[in-house]
Every structure is written in structure tokens, then in C-alpha cells.
Amino acid sequence: MQPLVIFVDDSETALASTRMVTNSMPIEIKQYTEAQVALAEIQGGLVPDLIITDLNMPVMNGLQFLQALRKVKATERTPTLMLTTETKAELKQQGKAFGLTGWIVKPFNPAQLKQAITRVLRLK
Secondary structure (H helix, E strand, C coil): CCCEEEEECCCHHHHHHHHHHHCCCCCEEEEECCHHHHHHHHHCCCCCCEEEECCCCCCCCHHHHHHHHCCCHHHCCCCEEEEECCCCHHHHHHHHHCCCCEEEECCCCHHHHHHHHHHHHCCC
């Protein structure tokens, strides 16, 4: 069974880009345009192997999403990457305090994203 990677981003363009980059990888992907919808599915029993989320989203931003994920037993330690245009050190520190695994700045290099996913999931 392939590892499940969840992408959360309110931008359809960003989701299309991540889909193109990862379509040849040995992973299953699910994409969400709203963090609260992804969270509800996770609270309902969906167990991802990796979560990649944007920071700036309406209703629930990436840090709020990350905080909520850490309260769900199944995802309290799930590797989570922030894929965002933000580069502020204080935001990165906040993410780290909530258990964020890594930070990738948009626009991302496709090889960098693939490498991060491969490393985190320990793919061959």
C-alpha cells in the first residue's frame, strides 16, 4: 500500500502544481482547498502518512490547522510540511513549536518538493 500524502491549499493552481510534481511518485495523494474539511476527514478516521499545507488560507490557516492536527491522536506525530510564500522567522518558529517537520517556500522547485517527500517518507 502506498503512503498517503495530503495537500491542503486554497489555491487550485498550487494544488495542480503539486499534483504534476508528485504524479510519478509511489504515493497516493488527496487534496483539499479548505483546511477545516481536511481536518474533519482526519478526525473522522483518515490517517495520512504526510501532510503538506499552505499557511495563508481563509477560515483556518496552516498554523491553526497544524495545532488542531496535533490534538488528534492519529496525527499528533504525523510529519507535516508548510508549503508557503511566507519566510518570516517567527512564523517558522511558531510552526516548529507546533511540531512542524519542515518549511518549503513557494514558488517551490519541483525537485526540492520531491526530495522532501522522499526523505520524510523514506521512499526509495
